[in-house]
Amino acid sequence: MIRRKVSDRVLELSKLFPVITITGPRQSGKTTLCKMLFPDKRYVSLEDLDERKFAEEDPKGFLNRFPDGAVIDEIQYVPGLFSYIQTIVDEKNISGMYILTGSQQFEMLEHISQSLAGRVAIVKLLPFSLDEAYSNLDNKELDEVLFTGFFPRIFDKKINPTDMASFYVSTYLERDVRKLVNVKDLLKFEMFLKLIAARSGQLLNLSSIAEACGVSHNTIKSWVSVLEASYIIKISYPFFRNIKKRLVKTPKVYFLDTGLLCYLLGIRRVEHLEIHPLKGAIFESFVVAELLKNRFNKVEQDNLFFYRDHKGIEIDVVIDNGIELDLMEIKLSQTFSESFFKNFSKFPSYDYLTKDIIVYGGETFKYKNYLLYSWKDISQL
DSSP states (O other): OOOOOHHHHHHHHHHTOOOEEEOOTTTSSHHHHHHHHOOTSEETTTTSHHHHHHHHHHHHHHHHOOOOEEEEEGGGGOHHHHHHHHHHHHHHOOTTTTEESSSSSHHHHHHHHHHHHEEEEEEEEOOHHHHHHSSTTOOHHHHHHHHHOOOOHHHSSOOOOHHHHHHHIIIIIHHHHHHHTTOOHHHHHHHHHHHHHTTTTTOOHHHHHHHHSSSSSHHHHHHHHHHHHTTTTEEEEEEOSSHHHTTOOOOOESSSSSSHHHTTTTSSHHHHTTTTTTHHHHHHHHHHHHHHHHHHHHTOOOOOEEEEEHHHHHHHEEEOOHHHHHHHEEEEOOOOOGGTTGGGGGGGOOOOEEEEEEEEOOOOEEEEEEEEEEEEGGGGO
Protein backbone atom coordinates (compact mmCIF):
# COMPACT_ATOMS: atom_id res chain seq x y z
CA MET A 1 0.00 0.00 0.00
CA ILE A 2 1.39 3.40 -1.01
CA ARG A 3 1.98 5.83 1.86
CA ARG A 4 0.60 9.21 0.89
CA LYS A 5 2.90 12.23 1.05
CA VAL A 6 0.42 14.16 3.14
CA SER A 7 0.46 11.52 5.90
CA ASP A 8 2.97 13.15 8.24
CA ARG A 9 1.19 16.49 8.07
CA VAL A 10 -2.15 14.87 8.88
CA LEU A 11 -0.64 13.18 11.94
CA GLU A 12 0.96 16.44 13.06
CA LEU A 13 -2.33 18.30 12.74
CA SER A 14 -4.21 15.58 14.61
CA LYS A 15 -2.13 16.46 17.68
CA LEU A 16 -3.09 20.12 17.43
CA PHE A 17 -6.78 20.15 16.43
CA PRO A 18 -9.76 18.18 17.76
CA VAL A 19 -11.15 17.71 14.24
CA ILE A 20 -9.35 16.91 10.98
CA THR A 21 -11.37 17.23 7.78
CA ILE A 22 -10.06 15.53 4.64
CA THR A 23 -11.73 16.59 1.40
CA GLY A 24 -11.05 15.59 -2.18
CA PRO A 25 -12.65 13.96 -5.20
CA ARG A 26 -14.26 10.57 -4.93
CA GLN A 27 -11.81 7.70 -5.27
CA SER A 28 -8.81 9.87 -4.32
CA GLY A 29 -7.92 7.63 -1.37
CA LYS A 30 -9.46 9.53 1.56
CA THR A 31 -10.89 6.45 3.28
CA THR A 32 -7.72 4.42 2.78
CA LEU A 33 -5.61 7.26 4.18
CA CYS A 34 -7.80 7.57 7.28
CA LYS A 35 -7.79 3.85 7.99
CA MET A 36 -4.02 3.71 7.51
CA LEU A 37 -3.23 6.66 9.79
CA PHE A 38 -5.89 6.04 12.45
CA PRO A 39 -6.28 2.24 12.66
CA ASP A 40 -7.52 2.34 16.27
CA LYS A 41 -10.40 4.71 15.56
CA ARG A 42 -13.83 3.34 14.82
CA TYR A 43 -14.95 3.91 11.25
CA VAL A 44 -18.41 4.71 9.94
CA SER A 45 -19.51 5.71 6.44
CA LEU A 46 -22.57 7.83 5.78
CA GLU A 47 -22.76 6.26 2.33
CA ASP A 48 -24.44 3.46 4.30
CA LEU A 49 -28.13 4.36 4.18
CA ASP A 50 -28.87 2.85 7.60
CA GLU A 51 -26.06 4.80 9.23
CA ARG A 52 -27.15 7.96 7.42
CA LYS A 53 -30.75 7.57 8.61
CA PHE A 54 -29.58 6.98 12.20
CA ALA A 55 -27.36 10.10 12.08
CA GLU A 56 -30.19 12.22 10.64
CA GLU A 57 -32.88 11.07 13.07
CA ASP A 58 -30.81 10.76 16.26
CA PRO A 59 -27.49 12.64 15.92
CA LYS A 60 -26.74 12.46 19.65
CA GLY A 61 -27.35 8.73 19.76
CA PHE A 62 -25.27 8.26 16.62
CA LEU A 63 -22.26 10.12 18.04
CA ASN A 64 -22.56 8.63 21.54
CA ARG A 65 -21.53 5.29 20.04
CA PHE A 66 -18.06 6.79 19.62
CA PRO A 67 -16.96 8.12 23.05
CA ASP A 68 -13.36 8.33 21.86
CA GLY A 69 -14.22 9.86 18.51
CA ALA A 70 -14.30 8.23 15.08
CA VAL A 71 -13.55 8.43 11.39
CA ILE A 72 -16.80 9.60 9.78
CA ASP A 73 -16.75 9.17 6.02
CA GLU A 74 -18.76 11.39 3.59
CA ILE A 75 -20.11 13.57 6.39
CA GLN A 76 -21.60 16.05 3.91
CA TYR A 77 -24.64 13.74 3.71
CA VAL A 78 -25.62 14.71 7.27
CA PRO A 79 -24.51 18.31 7.77
CA GLY A 80 -26.48 18.53 11.01
CA LEU A 81 -23.74 16.48 12.70
CA PHE A 82 -21.32 19.40 12.62
CA SER A 83 -23.07 21.31 15.41
CA TYR A 84 -23.20 18.24 17.65
CA ILE A 85 -19.53 17.52 17.01
CA GLN A 86 -18.73 21.11 17.99
CA THR A 87 -20.44 20.61 21.36
CA ILE A 88 -18.57 17.35 22.01
CA VAL A 89 -15.09 18.61 21.13
CA ASP A 90 -15.59 21.80 23.14
CA GLU A 91 -16.56 19.73 26.15
CA LYS A 92 -13.87 17.06 25.90
CA ASN A 93 -11.02 19.13 24.38
CA ILE A 94 -9.21 16.10 22.93
CA SER A 95 -6.90 16.50 19.94
CA GLY A 96 -7.57 14.34 16.89
CA MET A 97 -10.94 13.16 18.20
CA TYR A 98 -12.82 13.20 14.90
CA ILE A 99 -11.52 12.58 11.41
CA LEU A 100 -14.11 13.67 8.85
CA THR A 101 -14.06 13.13 5.10
CA GLY A 102 -16.15 14.57 2.31
CA SER A 103 -16.23 14.94 -1.46
CA GLN A 104 -17.82 18.38 -1.76
CA GLN A 105 -15.49 21.16 -0.64
CA PHE A 106 -17.90 24.13 -0.88
CA GLU A 107 -20.67 22.30 0.99
CA MET A 108 -18.22 21.06 3.63
CA LEU A 109 -16.52 24.41 4.16
CA GLU A 110 -19.83 26.21 4.58
CA HIS A 111 -20.82 23.98 7.48
CA ILE A 112 -17.32 23.99 8.96
CA SER A 113 -17.22 27.80 8.98
CA GLN A 114 -20.56 27.85 10.79
CA SER A 115 -19.85 25.19 13.43
CA LEU A 116 -16.19 24.21 13.63
CA ALA A 117 -14.22 27.39 12.89
CA GLY A 118 -10.97 27.35 14.86
CA ARG A 119 -11.43 23.70 15.83
CA VAL A 120 -10.63 21.99 12.54
CA ALA A 121 -7.66 21.50 10.24
CA ILE A 122 -8.59 21.08 6.57
CA VAL A 123 -6.59 18.73 4.35
CA LYS A 124 -7.22 18.42 0.60
CA LEU A 125 -6.34 15.06 -0.94
CA LEU A 126 -6.17 14.70 -4.72
CA PRO A 127 -5.40 11.41 -6.51
CA PHE A 128 -1.82 10.14 -6.52
CA SER A 129 0.96 12.55 -7.40
CA LEU A 130 3.47 11.42 -10.01
CA ASP A 131 6.03 10.22 -7.46
CA GLU A 132 3.35 8.45 -5.40
CA ALA A 133 2.10 6.54 -8.44
CA TYR A 134 5.53 5.71 -9.88
CA SER A 135 8.58 4.87 -7.78
CA ASN A 136 10.66 4.55 -10.96
CA LEU A 137 10.01 6.48 -14.16
CA ASP A 138 13.04 5.23 -16.10
CA ASN A 139 10.96 3.02 -18.37
CA LYS A 140 7.78 5.09 -18.41
CA GLU A 141 6.71 7.11 -21.42
CA LEU A 142 4.88 10.38 -20.96
CA ASP A 143 1.92 9.26 -23.10
CA GLU A 144 1.32 6.23 -20.89
CA VAL A 145 1.42 8.36 -17.74
CA LEU A 146 -1.02 10.92 -19.14
CA PHE A 147 -3.40 8.28 -20.46
CA THR A 148 -3.43 6.28 -17.22
CA GLY A 149 -4.16 9.16 -14.88
CA PHE A 150 -3.70 8.97 -11.13
CA PHE A 151 -6.74 7.51 -9.41
CA PRO A 152 -5.40 5.06 -6.78
CA ARG A 153 -7.71 2.21 -7.73
CA ILE A 154 -6.06 1.98 -11.15
CA PHE A 155 -2.77 1.15 -9.46
CA ASP A 156 -4.10 -0.88 -6.53
CA LYS A 157 -6.48 -3.07 -8.56
CA LYS A 158 -4.77 -2.90 -11.97
CA ILE A 159 -7.95 -1.51 -13.57
CA ASN A 160 -7.93 -0.47 -17.20
CA PRO A 161 -7.81 3.37 -17.24
CA THR A 162 -10.66 3.64 -19.76
CA ASP A 163 -12.86 1.37 -17.66
CA MET A 164 -12.05 3.39 -14.56
CA ALA A 165 -12.87 6.69 -16.25
CA SER A 166 -16.12 5.34 -17.69
CA PHE A 167 -17.17 4.06 -14.28
CA TYR A 168 -16.17 7.35 -12.67
CA VAL A 169 -18.21 9.47 -15.06
CA SER A 170 -21.36 7.34 -14.87
CA THR A 171 -21.24 6.55 -11.15
CA TYR A 172 -19.87 9.70 -9.59
CA LEU A 173 -19.97 12.69 -11.91
CA GLU A 174 -23.41 12.11 -13.32
CA ARG A 175 -24.90 10.96 -10.01
CA ASP A 176 -23.32 13.56 -7.73
CA VAL A 177 -23.59 16.52 -10.04
CA ARG A 178 -27.14 15.74 -11.12
CA LYS A 179 -28.15 15.56 -7.47
CA LEU A 180 -26.49 18.85 -6.56
CA VAL A 181 -27.73 20.97 -9.46
CA ASN A 182 -30.81 18.99 -10.52
CA VAL A 183 -29.67 18.22 -14.04
CA LYS A 184 -32.78 17.29 -16.02
CA ASP A 185 -31.22 16.62 -19.42
CA LEU A 186 -28.38 14.14 -19.04
CA LEU A 187 -27.41 14.36 -22.73
CA LYS A 188 -26.75 18.08 -22.40
CA PHE A 189 -24.68 17.51 -19.27
CA GLU A 190 -22.64 14.83 -21.05
CA MET A 191 -22.05 17.30 -23.88
CA PHE A 192 -20.98 19.90 -21.33
CA LEU A 193 -18.40 17.52 -19.84
CA LYS A 194 -16.88 16.87 -23.26
CA LEU A 195 -16.88 20.55 -24.20
CA ILE A 196 -15.18 21.66 -21.02
CA ALA A 197 -12.65 18.83 -21.39
CA ALA A 198 -11.82 20.18 -24.85
CA ARG A 199 -11.06 23.53 -23.19
CA SER A 200 -8.73 22.22 -20.48
CA GLY A 201 -5.67 24.49 -20.37
CA GLN A 202 -7.57 27.26 -22.16
CA LEU A 203 -9.57 30.35 -21.24
CA LEU A 204 -13.01 29.47 -19.93
CA ASN A 205 -15.75 31.09 -22.01
CA LEU A 206 -19.01 30.14 -20.32
CA SER A 207 -21.19 31.77 -22.96
CA SER A 208 -19.74 29.72 -25.83
CA ILE A 209 -20.22 26.49 -23.88
CA ALA A 210 -23.78 27.49 -22.97
CA GLU A 211 -24.59 28.20 -26.62
CA ALA A 212 -23.13 24.86 -27.74
CA CYS A 213 -25.08 22.96 -25.07
CA GLY A 214 -28.32 24.87 -25.57
CA VAL A 215 -28.60 25.91 -21.91
CA SER A 216 -28.30 29.22 -20.10
CA HIS A 217 -25.08 30.93 -19.05
CA ASN A 218 -26.10 30.54 -15.39
CA THR A 219 -26.66 26.83 -15.84
CA ILE A 220 -23.14 26.34 -17.19
CA LYS A 221 -21.81 28.50 -14.37
CA SER A 222 -23.48 26.26 -11.78
CA TRP A 223 -22.22 23.08 -13.48
CA VAL A 224 -18.68 24.45 -13.55
CA SER A 225 -18.95 25.37 -9.86
CA VAL A 226 -19.94 21.83 -8.94
CA LEU A 227 -17.08 20.32 -10.93
CA GLU A 228 -14.72 22.65 -9.11
CA ALA A 229 -16.30 21.82 -5.75
CA SER A 230 -15.85 18.12 -6.54
CA TYR A 231 -12.14 18.62 -7.34
CA ILE A 232 -12.63 17.51 -10.94
CA ILE A 233 -11.38 20.80 -12.36
CA LYS A 234 -9.30 23.74 -11.18
CA ILE A 235 -10.22 27.29 -12.13
CA SER A 236 -7.04 29.36 -12.50
CA TYR A 237 -7.30 33.14 -12.35
CA PRO A 238 -5.06 35.69 -14.07
CA PHE A 239 -2.37 37.25 -11.90
CA PHE A 240 -2.67 40.91 -11.11
CA ARG A 241 -1.02 42.86 -8.36
CA ASN A 242 -4.50 44.21 -7.58
CA ILE A 243 -6.21 41.13 -6.14
CA LYS A 244 -9.71 42.41 -7.00
CA LYS A 245 -8.88 42.30 -10.72
CA ARG A 246 -8.12 38.57 -10.52
CA LEU A 247 -11.76 37.81 -9.86
CA VAL A 248 -13.26 39.76 -12.75
CA LYS A 249 -11.04 38.66 -15.64
CA THR A 250 -11.55 35.51 -17.71
CA PRO A 251 -10.04 32.46 -15.95
CA LYS A 252 -8.56 29.25 -17.34
CA VAL A 253 -9.81 25.76 -16.59
CA TYR A 254 -7.78 22.60 -15.96
CA PHE A 255 -8.86 19.02 -15.44
CA LEU A 256 -7.07 17.60 -12.41
CA ASP A 257 -6.77 14.05 -13.72
CA THR A 258 -5.40 13.44 -17.20
CA GLY A 259 -6.84 9.92 -17.43
CA LEU A 260 -10.34 11.29 -16.95
CA LEU A 261 -9.53 14.12 -19.35
CA CYS A 262 -8.35 11.68 -22.04
CA TYR A 263 -11.52 9.65 -21.65
CA LEU A 264 -13.78 12.70 -22.07
CA LEU A 265 -11.78 13.67 -25.17
CA GLY A 266 -12.53 10.28 -26.72
CA ILE A 267 -8.99 8.92 -26.35
CA ARG A 268 -9.42 5.17 -25.78
CA ARG A 269 -5.88 3.89 -26.41
CA VAL A 270 -2.54 5.32 -25.41
CA GLU A 271 -1.46 5.26 -29.07
CA HIS A 272 -4.20 7.77 -29.89
CA LEU A 273 -2.58 10.33 -27.60
CA GLU A 274 0.69 10.50 -29.55
CA ILE A 275 -0.69 12.67 -32.35
CA HIS A 276 -3.76 14.10 -30.64
CA PRO A 277 -4.15 17.84 -31.34
CA LEU A 278 -4.85 18.57 -27.65
CA LYS A 279 -1.86 16.67 -26.29
CA GLY A 280 -0.12 19.93 -25.35
CA ALA A 281 -3.15 21.04 -23.33
CA ILE A 282 -3.32 17.63 -21.65
CA PHE A 283 0.35 17.96 -20.69
CA GLU A 284 -0.23 21.46 -19.33
CA SER A 285 -3.16 20.15 -17.27
CA PHE A 286 -0.91 17.41 -15.89
CA VAL A 287 1.75 19.92 -14.81
CA VAL A 288 -0.74 22.26 -13.14
CA ALA A 289 -2.38 19.33 -11.33
CA GLU A 290 0.99 18.13 -10.05
CA LEU A 291 1.86 21.61 -8.78
CA LEU A 292 -1.45 21.73 -6.96
CA LYS A 293 -0.90 18.28 -5.45
CA ASN A 294 2.50 19.40 -4.19
CA ARG A 295 0.83 22.33 -2.42
CA PHE A 296 -2.03 20.29 -0.97
CA ASN A 297 0.32 17.52 0.22
CA LYS A 298 2.04 20.16 2.37
CA VAL A 299 -1.40 21.38 3.53
CA GLU A 300 -0.78 24.71 1.82
CA GLN A 301 -3.26 26.81 -0.13
CA ASP A 302 -3.57 27.05 -3.90
CA ASN A 303 -1.26 29.85 -5.09
CA LEU A 304 -1.31 29.16 -8.84
CA PHE A 305 -2.28 31.83 -11.37
CA PHE A 306 -1.49 32.64 -14.99
CA TYR A 307 -0.52 35.84 -16.79
CA ARG A 308 -2.04 37.22 -19.98
CA ASP A 309 -1.86 40.83 -21.19
CA HIS A 310 -3.96 42.78 -23.68
CA LYS A 311 -1.54 41.84 -26.47
CA GLY A 312 -2.04 38.14 -25.85
CA ILE A 313 1.37 37.61 -24.21
CA GLU A 314 0.89 34.74 -21.79
CA ILE A 315 2.87 32.95 -19.09
CA ASP A 316 1.37 29.57 -18.29
CA VAL A 317 1.77 29.58 -14.50
CA VAL A 318 2.54 32.31 -11.97
CA ILE A 319 3.25 30.85 -8.53
CA ASP A 320 2.64 33.52 -5.91
CA ASN A 321 5.00 32.94 -2.99
CA GLY A 322 4.33 36.28 -1.33
CA ILE A 323 7.39 38.44 -1.99
CA GLU A 324 8.60 36.13 -4.74
CA LEU A 325 6.96 34.88 -7.90
CA ASP A 326 7.90 31.75 -9.82
CA LEU A 327 7.14 32.18 -13.52
CA MET A 328 6.65 28.93 -15.39
CA GLU A 329 6.25 27.98 -19.01
CA ILE A 330 5.06 24.47 -19.91
CA LYS A 331 6.35 22.96 -23.15
CA LEU A 332 5.53 19.52 -24.48
CA SER A 333 8.65 19.47 -26.68
CA GLN A 334 11.52 17.18 -25.72
CA THR A 335 13.98 19.50 -27.45
CA PHE A 336 15.31 22.54 -25.63
CA SER A 337 14.92 25.91 -27.36
CA GLU A 338 15.78 29.43 -26.26
CA SER A 339 12.35 30.45 -27.55
CA PHE A 340 10.96 28.86 -24.37
CA PHE A 341 12.07 31.96 -22.45
CA LYS A 342 10.75 34.72 -24.71
CA ASN A 343 7.71 35.67 -22.61
CA PHE A 344 9.52 35.92 -19.27
CA SER A 345 11.05 39.27 -20.18
CA LYS A 346 7.58 40.65 -21.00
CA PHE A 347 6.20 40.03 -17.54
CA PRO A 348 5.62 43.32 -15.61
CA SER A 349 8.41 44.00 -13.14
CA TYR A 350 6.21 44.76 -10.13
CA ASP A 351 8.14 44.77 -6.84
CA TYR A 352 8.70 41.04 -6.76
CA LEU A 353 11.70 38.78 -7.05
CA THR A 354 11.06 36.28 -9.82
CA LYS A 355 12.42 32.86 -10.75
CA ASP A 356 12.00 31.59 -14.32
CA ILE A 357 11.18 27.90 -14.75
CA ILE A 358 10.48 25.64 -17.72
CA VAL A 359 8.75 22.28 -17.37
CA TYR A 360 9.05 20.32 -20.59
CA GLY A 361 9.44 16.90 -22.18
CA GLY A 362 13.25 16.83 -22.02
CA GLU A 363 15.90 16.50 -19.32
CA THR A 364 16.49 18.60 -16.20
CA PHE A 365 19.33 21.14 -16.28
CA LYS A 366 20.14 24.80 -15.67
CA TYR A 367 20.74 27.20 -18.56
CA LYS A 368 22.00 30.69 -17.73
CA ASN A 369 19.51 31.98 -15.16
CA TYR A 370 16.77 29.58 -16.22
CA LEU A 371 15.75 26.31 -14.58
CA LEU A 372 14.55 23.57 -16.91
CA TYR A 373 12.77 20.65 -15.32
CA SER A 374 11.87 17.36 -16.91
CA TRP A 375 8.25 16.35 -16.34
CA LYS A 376 9.70 13.38 -14.47
CA ASP A 377 11.17 15.74 -11.84
CA ILE A 378 8.11 17.88 -11.28
CA SER A 379 7.77 16.74 -7.66
CA GLN A 380 10.97 18.71 -6.95
CA LEU A 381 9.18 22.01 -7.58
